[in-house]
Every structure is written in structure tokens, then in C-alpha cells.
Amino acid sequence: MISRRAMVAGGVLALAGSGSLARAGRAAEKSFLPQGLPEGVYDTATREALPGKRPLIKLSYRPPNYETPLSYFTSEITPNESFFVRYHLAGIPEEIDAAQWKLKIGGEAAGKQLELGLAELRSDFDAVELAAVCQCSGNRRGFSEPHVAGVEWGHGAVGNAIWQGVRLKDVLGRAELRPETVEIVVNGADGPVLDGTPDFVKSIPIDKALDDNTLIAYAMNGAPLPHYNGFPIRLIVPGWTATYWMKHLNSIEARTTPFAGYWMKSAYRIPTGKFPIVQHFVSQMTAANEPITEIVVNSMITAPAEGHLMQVEETAEIRGLAWDGGYGIHGVEISTDGGATWREAELGKDAGRFAFRGFRFPFTPSRVGQYRVMAKASNALGQTQAAKQIFNPAGYNNNVARPVTINVV
Amino acid sequence: MWRILIGPAALFFAVGAQAQEDIALKAGTGRDVVEGYCAACHSLDYPRTNAPFLDRQGWEIEVNKMITAYGAPIGPADAKTIVDYLVANYGSGK
Numbered sequence: 001m002i003s004r005r006a007m008v009a010g011g012v013l014a015l016a017g018s019g020s021l022a023r024a025g026r027a028a029e030k031s032f033l034p035q036g037l038p039e040g041v042y043d044t045a046t047r048e049a050l051p052g053k054r055p056l057i058k059l060s061y062r063p064p065n066y067e068t069p070l071s072y073f074t075s076e077i078t079p080n081e082s083f084f085v086r087y088h089l090a091g092i093p094e095e096i097d098a099a100q101w102k103l104k105i106g107g108e109a110a111g112k113q114l115e116l117g118l119a120e121l122r123s124d125f126d127a128v129e130l131a132a133v134c135q136c137s138g139n140r141r142g143f144s145e146p147h148v149a150g151v152e153w154g155h156g157a158v159g160n161a162i163w164q165g166v167r168l169k170d171v172l173g174r175a176e177l178r179p180e181t182v183e184i185v186v187n188g189a190d191g192p193v194l195d196g197t198p199d200f201v202k203s204i205p206i207d208k209a210l211d212d213n214t215l216i217a218y219a220m221n222g223a224p225l226p227h228y229n230g231f232p233i234r235l236i237v238p239g240w241t242a243t244y245w246m247k248h249l250n251s252i253e254a255r256t257t258p259f260a261g262y263w264m265k266s267a268y269r270i271p272t273g274k275f276p277i278v279q280h281f282v283s284q285m286t287a288a289n290e291p292i293t294e295i296v297v298n299s300m301i302t303a304p305a306e307g308h309l310m311q312v313e314e315t316a317e318i319r320g321l322a323w324d325g326g327y328g329i330h331g332v333e334i335s336t337d338g339g340a341t342w343r344e345a346e347l348g349k350d351a352g353r354f355a356f357r358g359f360r361f362p363f364t365p366s367r368v369g370q371y372r373v374m375a376k377a378s379n380a381l382g383q384t385q386a387a388k389q390i391f392n393p394a395g396y397n398n399n400v401a402r403p404v405t406i407n408v409v
Numbered sequence: 410m411w412r413i414l415i416g417p418a419a420l421f422f423a424v425g426a427q428a429q430e431d432i433a434l435k436a437g438t439g440r441d442v443v444e445g446y447c448a449a450c451h452s453l454d455y456p457r458t459n460a461p462f463l464d465r466q467g468w469e470i471e472v473n474k475m476i477t478a479y480g481a482p483i484g485p486a487d488a489k490t491i492v493d494y495l496v497a498n499y500g501s502g503k
Binding site: 150 | 481
């Protein structure tokens, strides 16, 4: 038992399976979770570190789903060791030798079938880099009212990194695509446990695949991709949710017909017409529903923490991050009275339209009391965060402002 | 600059030991059936975190999805045992 426990990468609290000390420790430890999640998350979630990661919030071991605690978002760039981890299927590669990695490019819509190693990717194509937010479609699912089934994410299934790699369109240029190509299908090295489980395979429309900003990344924030973020290469689809950002990318296929796999036709879909989406995935749409595509405009307050205690006439800096689907953050408003009145926050440096945009607002309360602080971002299209949750069965696109309580004594 | 940072040492990655799964489900009729089938593909923190908000129909939909969409080889009798267990122990009580 000791040796098995010794293998755990997490802290002491994660190891303790029983005993009053462990229970007391766990209860105290749960302050890392935001309010509003299903009760079962408070009973079950732990803080644990995967290899190469800081302790994150473990929502499931297998497949590994770990989110970034709100307190880790201290800058516009999310460090690699803090970045969230999300897998669909438990068959994830344990050992990857980058020198042996092959990316296959072809499909029925390709005139040429080819295979590239990492060395060729680096040497044969222009290197580009781009800051972009990677956000799980289900980020904040745990706050859905009513609650819905799935990984019960809080705030932290999102991060912003500087991705380095090559343009997908440059790589596709080698494959001599037929003009009738409608979709590009991407697959990675992770897979199912059972033969009957559909492999996690996704497609993107050809116009998104040929977008200058869509990349095959081999580095993140100046270092190799962490294993749990897709080592050695992953797809980067800026502005769109992370379901398309295939990890451990090993196959790209061009098609003249829409891809009908489970993860396109049945999963990751939103009700048609309910969200303010500009870029639709037209070849995958039906009258009832459509694939999730763009990240809706959103923000989070990263400091002070929930329940912050301060004194009258003291100043607290309200800080946070805002982002959207690639139109660019235009402004962030702060309310300190639960949404009754709003004032403009100061925006941080513009690191590009796909990146996190920091904001700050000095708050100097003149009276004792409890304050409900909220942030509301808007983008260059004039879109802003939803005042009321747009309910959908999978809990996607939840961008309702969540108040942080500050107690002034 | 990043080219320099990607040294040969970083080109091989082995995960090594996976984190331990120490997830206990509540004692109850059918727990062994739930553990036997569900834990084949995912850790048991899934049902624990998806609680207690699903009613009987909600748990039926989830179990049925595992069978029809994910190919779990669960027969009707065991599926009912699993649903009954989840409703009794991780259900909304409705």
C-alpha cells in the first residue's frame, strides 16, 4: 500500500484515504473550489499534481481532467505547469518519443498522401507564434442552473499561452487538396479503452483550416508542449473552443463530405441560433443544433479571492482576465454593488485579439458592509457577457458574470 | 529563441506512474456491478461529481449513453442494477 501511494504525484492530502485527520484536511482544503458547483464536487475533487504540473483541481483521474485553480491566474500568460488538462478517453499515450513521431497527411480529398516528422515540420515550414486562449467548451459547466451531466468544471478549464509552430495551411499546401474539400479531419494518439467506443476525432471547416492563425504547435510559452497538453504537437484553432485543438496530433485528412463521427454529429453541439455566433460550422449544422465554434466573450475576477476581508478606506485592486472568440476585448466594466451600477476598468496590454486581456480596478469602499463585485467584458463586435445563462443540455458557453464577495469591516 | 529551448532532453516524455485512483462509492445494492462496469473506462469520480442532481430519467440517459454511444457491453438487467444504484446513492431523490 505504501509503495502504491508513494507513486502519487500529489500532496499528502491526496494520499489519505481514511482517518479523521485526512477528513479534516480535506474539508479545509476545499477553499480552492468556487461556490455553485454540484455538491458531489466538494466531496470528491482534490488538489493533485500530474507529472510536470503544479497541483491542479482533480475532477477525474481517468481520463485525467484537472482544472487550474483561480488563484493561479496571476498573469495574462498561463504557465505550462498551471495549464488545465482535459481528455475524453482513458487510452492516453504514456510514452512519446518525439524523434519517432509521424504526422500523416492525406485523405480522399488530397492529391498527395505524405508523412512528416517533427524535424521536417520545424525545418520545412515558416515558424510562427501566436498568443491564444484555449478554453474547454464545457468550462463553467459546473455552474449551470440546473446542473447538467459532464465534467463539472469551475472557472479553470481555460488558459492563454503563446503557441509556436507552423501554419496548418502551409502543411496542407503539400497535400494538393482538391477544390471540393469541405472539411479537414484531425486525430491524435489518445484513444478509447473499448473497441466499441468512438475514438476522439474532430473536423474543422476548410476555411478555418486555411486561416493564417490555425497552427500545428510544437511549443507552448517557449517550451515543448507538456505531455498532458498534447506533446509533441497539437492543433491550435484560435477563437474556437478547445474541442478542435487536437492533442498528440498524428493524422490530418481532407474530405469532400462532412465527417460523421460521434464527436461531431452527437457531441459538442449547441442549439442552433441561441448564441451570438459569427462563424458557424455550416457543413455540420442542422435546424436543431450545430457544433460549438467560437468562444463567447467572457471574463473572470482573479483577485481578490472570494470572501476577501478589508477595511473602510483601504484600497483593493480588483484584477481579472477577459477574452472572446478573436474579435478583441473592447472594454471591461466592474460593478461593486451586485450589478446595479458599472464603471470601466483599466485594460492591460493588448497581446493580440485571441489572447487574455488583463484588467484592473481600484476599489476603496467608504462604508462597512458586504460587496458583490462583478466584471463584464465586451468585445469589438459589441457583444457582452450574458446577463442570464442561456441554458443548453451540455452546459456550454456559460459566460454569466459570477460575483465575488468582499467583506468590508 | 524557442528553438534553443527545445533541447534533446525534452524530446522524450514518459508519464511514468499515473495518479492513484482511490475513489470509494457509497455502500449499497449494486455497487459491485457499478464498479465492475463503469470503472473499466473511467474513474469513479465521474458519478460522484455528477451528484446529486440527476433524477431517475437523468441517470437512465447517462447509463444508456454509455451503452449506445460508448459501446459499454452492459445487458438490460445489469443496466437496471446500475441505474437503481445511482438513483439511490447519487440521485436527486426525485
